[in-house]
Amino acid sequence: MTVAASAEAATPRRTEEEPPQQAGPFRRLRRSYDQFWYAWAMCAPVAVILGVLVGYPLVLGIMYTFTDATSLNVGHTIGVNHIPDTFSWVGLKQYVDILSGPDNQFWPHFWWTIIWTVSCVAITVSLGLGLAVLLNRQVRGRTLYRVLLVLPWAVPTFVTIFSWRLLLSDGGAVNHLLGSLGLGQPEWLSDPFWQKIAAITVNVWVGVPFMMLSMLGGLQAIPGELYEAAEMDGASPWQRFRNVTLPGLRPVSSTLILLGVIWTFNQFNVIFLLFGSTNSDSVQILVTYSYKLFFGQNPMDYAGAATVGVLCLSILIVFTEFYRRWIRRMQGEQA
Numbered sequence: 001m002t003v004a005a006s007a008e009a010a011t012p013r014r015t016e017e018e019p020p021q022q023a024g025p026f027r028r029l030r031r032s033y034d035q036f037w038y039a040w041a042m043c044a045p046v047a048v049i050l051g052v053l054v055g056y057p058l059v060l061g062i063m064y065t066f067t068d069a070t071s072l073n074v075g076h077t078i079g080v081n082h083i084p085d086t087f088s089w090v091g092l093k094q095y096v097d098i099l100s101g102p103d104n105q106f107w108p109h110f111w112w113t114i115i116w117t118v119s120c121v122a123i124t125v126s127l128g129l130g131l132a133v134l135l136n137r138q139v140r141g142r143t144l145y146r147v148l149l150v151l152p153w154a155v156p157t158f159v160t161i162f163s164w165r166l167l168l169s170d171g172g173a174v175n176h177l178l179g180s181l182g183l184g185q186p187e188w189l190s191d192p193f194w195q196k197i198a199a200i201t202v203n204v205w206v207g208v209p210f211m212m213l214s215m216l217g218g219l220q221a222i223p224g225e226l227y228e229a230a231e232m233d234g235a236s237p238w239q240r241f242r243n244v245t246l247p248g249l250r251p252v253s254s255t256l257i258l259l260g261v262i263w264t265f266n267q268f269n270v271i272f273l274l275f276g277s278t279n280s281d282s283v284q285i286l287v288t289y290s291y292k293l294f295f296g297q298n299p300m301d302y303a304g305a306a307t308v309g310v311l312c313l314s315i316l317i318v319f320t321e322f323y324r325r326w327i328r329r330m331q332g333e334q335a
Contacts, residue, residue, distance in 0.1 A: 071300035128211025153209030192282035218252035
C-alpha cells in the first residue's frame, strides 16, 4: 500500500448523515455577492437612500435618548451665526424618567396602545375574513360589492378621517340619527370613553378593505379540490371552514396579523387627525404621545420624544421575534 493510499484510508470520510460545516456570516455574504452581484448592484441605491433617510435619523434619535437634548440646547444655525450644542450626556436617566418618572405618562399611554392595537387588529381581521368569505362565493353583484367595500381604502386617509370627524361631531349625522331613534347622543370627540370607541371604529373602517382584499386573494389560492373532497367526506360548512379554509389561509393571515399589529401600533393619522394632539391625553397612543413631547410643548423635548420612539421600536422588535418563533413552532408541529 502506498503512502497516499494509507493517508486516504486513515482520513475519516464524512458520512452522508453528517451535516456540512456551516460557513461564517462573512463567507456567506461573500458567496452571495459572488453569485448575485447584479442584485447587490440593483439594491445598492435603495440601501443608500434608506440609510440616509432612515438609518441616520434612527442613530441620531438613539443618541439623543442618552442626553437631555431640547430645542434650547441643541445646536442650530441662525443666518450666518451657528449656535453649538450645549446638551449633556445623562446616561439612562431619560429611560428612568419616562418609565418611572413623577409624571407617570408612559404607562397609561402604553396600556391604551395595547388595547387599541389588539382591538383594532382583532376586529379588522375578523371582518376582513368574513367579507372575503362572502365575496368569494358566486353571488349576483359581487363586483359591485367589491368596489363599494374597497372605497374606504381607495379614498385618501385624511379625507376619510375628516369626514368621520364631521359625522361624529356633536351636531353631526351620527348623533342626529341616534337622536331620531330615541337613543343617547354621545360626545364622540370629547368624552374619553367615546373617544376610544370612535378611534377604534374609524381605524377599523380604514383597515378592513385591505384585510378583505388580502384574505380574498388567499381564499382564491386554495385549491377547490380540497373543498370537494371535504364535502364528499360529509364535512359540514363549519368543518370545511375550520379544516380547509383556515389552514389554507394561515400563510396569508399570519403575515396580515403581523403587519396589522405594526401598522396599528404606529397609527398616527387616525388619532391625530380625529382628535388633535391637545384635545385629550386619554386617547393618545405612544406615537402621538411622542409627537406631543416633541412638538406640543416649549421647549421641545427632543430626548423624551426620542426615548418614547426607541421604546416603541423595542416593543415591536420583541413582539415580532416572539411572533415569528411562535409561527415557526406551529408550522413545525403541523409538519
